[in-house]
Amino acid sequence: MEGLKEFSPRLMIVSDLDNTMVDHHDPENISLLRFNALWEADYRHDSLLVFSTGRSPTLYKELRKEKPLLTPEITIMSVGTEITYGDSMSPDKGWEEVLNQGWDRGTVVKEASRFPQLKFQVETEQRPHKVSFYIEKTKSSEVINALSKRLEEHQLDVKIIYSGGIDLDILPQGAGKGQALAYLLKKFNSKGKSPQNTLVCGDSGNDAELFSVADVYGVMVGNAQEELLQWYEGNAKSNPKVILAHERCAAGIIQAMQHFNLDPNVSPRDIVGLSQTGAKYFLLGHEIVEFHLLCERWRRAEVEDSNEIFQRFKSAIDPNCSLLHPWGVEENLFTSIDVLRQCYGDQKGKQFRIWIDRIRPLKISLDIWLVRFDKWELIERERRCCCTTALLKVKPDAPNSLSWIHIHETWLDGCGSSTNLCCSI
Numbered sequence: 354m355e356g357l358k359e360f361s362p363r364l365m366i367v368s369d370l371d372n373t374m375v376d377h378h379d380p381e382n383i384s385l386l387r388f389n390a391l392w393e394a395d396y397r398h399d400s401l402l403v404f405s406t407g408r409s410p411t412l413y414k415e416l417r418k419e420k421p422l423l424t425p426e427i428t429i430m431s432v433g434t435e436i437t438y439g440d441s442m443s444p445d446k447g448w449e450e451v452l453n454q455g456w457d458r459g460t461v462v463k464e465a466s467r468f469p470q471l472k473f474q475v476e477t478e479q480r481p482h483k484v485s486f487y488i489e490k491t492k493s494s495e496v497i498n499a500l501s502k503r504l505e506e507h508q509l510d511v512k513i514i515y516s517g518g519i520d521l522d523i524l525p526q527g528a529g530k531g532q533a534l535a536y537l538l539k540k541f542n543s544k545g546k547s548p549q550n551t552l553v554c555g556d557s558g559n560d561a562e563l564f565s566v567a568d569v570y571g572v573m574v575g576n577a578q579e580e581l582l583q584w585y586e587g588n589a590k591s592n593p594k595v596i597l598a599h600e601r602c603a604a605g606i607i608q609a610m611q612h613f614n615l616d617p618n619v620s621p622r623d624i625v626g627l628s629q630t631g632a633k634y635f636l637l638g639h640e641i642v643e644f645h646l647l648c649e650r651w652r653r654a655e656v657e658d659s660n661e662i663f664q665r666f667k668s669a670i671d672p673n674c675s676l677l678h679p680w681g682v683e684e685n686l687f688t689s690i691d692v693l694r695q696c697y698g699d700q701k702g703k704q705f706r707i708w709i710d711r712i713r714p715l716k717i718s719l720d721i722w723l724v725r726f727d728k729w730e731l732i733e734r735e736r737r738c739c740c741t742t743a744l745l746k747v748k749p750d751a752p753n754s755l756s757w758i759h760i761h762e763t764w765l766d767g768c769g770s771s772t773n774l775c776c777s778i
C-alpha cells in the first residue's frame with residue numbers, strides 16, 4: 354500500500370467527488386478551497402484523504418484538471434470497482450481478484466442490451482467490473498426489477514445501483530463504494546493501522562452503502578439527491594453517526610466535522626484578517642497555508658493595505674532566507690519580498706487563487722523542518738503548479754511561530770516568474 358503513512362491515521366475522510374467535494378454550481382470553488390486549506394493545515398501530515406467516485410480513471414483525471422482538488426492518498430474509482438494508492442495510482446490487484454469471482458461481464462452486457470430504455474454511457478465509463486447506462490427516472494424501477502430477474506436466471510449475482518436520477522451501474526455483488534471501503538478498513542486493521550475516526554461523505558445513490566459501513570461517521574451533504582434522501586429515511590434516520598447537512602458540498606463536510614467534534618474544524622480561509630498567534634494543531638501546516646493565503650488576499654485586496662499586515666510577511670522570513678529559482682539564481686527573499694508591497698490589489702476582482710497540496714514534512718532537528726509541497730496558482734483561467742522545497746525554523750523568541758530560512762521552487766510549466774517576484778513567493 355504505497356503512499357500510506359506508517360501509523361494509524363487520526364482521521365480518514367472518504368468522500369465522493371461530484372456534488373459532494375466538488376460543487377458544480379460554484380465556479381469559484383469557495384467551499385472546496387475552504388476544505389483544502391483546513392486539510393493541508395491540520396490533517397495532511399497524520400490523516401488520510403480518500404476520494405471515492407463513480408468516475409473512471411479517465412473522467413477522474415479530467416475533473417482534476419478542471420477543479421482545485423487535493424491529491425488523495427487513496428483513489429477509489431468506477432463506483433468502488435477500482436482502488437489505487439499514492440500519487441502514482443498503483444492499482445490494488447487483490448481487489449481486482451475479489452471482484453472477478455462470479456462475475457461474467459459478457460452476459461451482463463448481453464442481457465442489459467435487451468432493454469431499449471437503457472442507453473449505454475460513453476466507452477470510458479465501461480470498465481472491467483462496471484457496466485453503465487443512462488435511464489430516465491420514470492422507467493428506472495420497472496427496468497431494474499426486470500433486469501435483476503433476468504440476471505438471476507443466469508445465476509449472476511450482481512448489484513444494480515441508480516444514481517443522480519439518471520445513471521444506472523451494474524457491478525459484481527461484492528463491489529460498490531461501501532464494499533471497497535470495508536475491504537480497505539479490513540486491510541488497515543490487519544496491519545494494525547485502523548483510522549481513529551472515519552468520516553464518509555456523499556450526495557447520491559451510489560454513496561448510500563458508504564453509510565452502512567460499521568463504525569463510521571457519515572454526512573449526506575445539503576444538496577443530496579432524492580434517491581439518497583429516501584434511503585436515509587428508510588435506513589439511517591435513527592443512526593446518530595449519520596447526519597444530513599444543511600450546507601452544500603464541501604461546506605457540508607466541514608459542518609459534519611464540527612457536528613461530530615472532529616477537531617480542528619475551522620478552515621484558515623474562514624479566519625478574517627491575521628490569524629491569532631498561539632498554539633496551532635500543526636504549526637508547520639498552518640504557516641504554509643496561512644502565508645500563501647495572505648499572499649492571495651493581499652493581491653486580491655481582501656486585506657487592508659497596511660504596515661501591520663505587510664509585517665506578517667516580513668516577520669515570517671528570516672533575514673538570510675534565500676529563494677532559489679529553477680534557473681539557478683539565488684536571491685535574498687527578505688529584501689526582495691518588498692516587491693510584494695507594490696502588488697497589493699493587482700488581482701482585485703479577478704479570478705486569482707492560491708492553494709497548497711501534498712504538504713510532506715520532515716523534522717530534521719529539534720527546531721527545523723524540511724518540507725515539500727505543491728503550490729498551485731490560478732490566474733483567470735490559467736493554472737500553474739510550483740513544486741516547492743523549503744526549510745523552516747521555530748523562532749527562538751516565539752516558539753509558536755516559524756520563519757522561512759530557505760525556499761527552492763520548480764515551476765512545472767518551466768517558465769517560473771523571473772520578471773515578477775511576487776508570483777514566485
Ligand code: GLC
Pocket residue numbers: 406407408409412432474478485486516520521522559
Ligand atoms: C459517474 C460515472 C458514471 C456512473 C455515475 C454514477 O458519473 O462516470 O459512469 O454511472 O458516476 O455512479
Ligand code: MG
Pocket residue numbers: 369370371372373555556557
Ligand atoms: Mg456525487
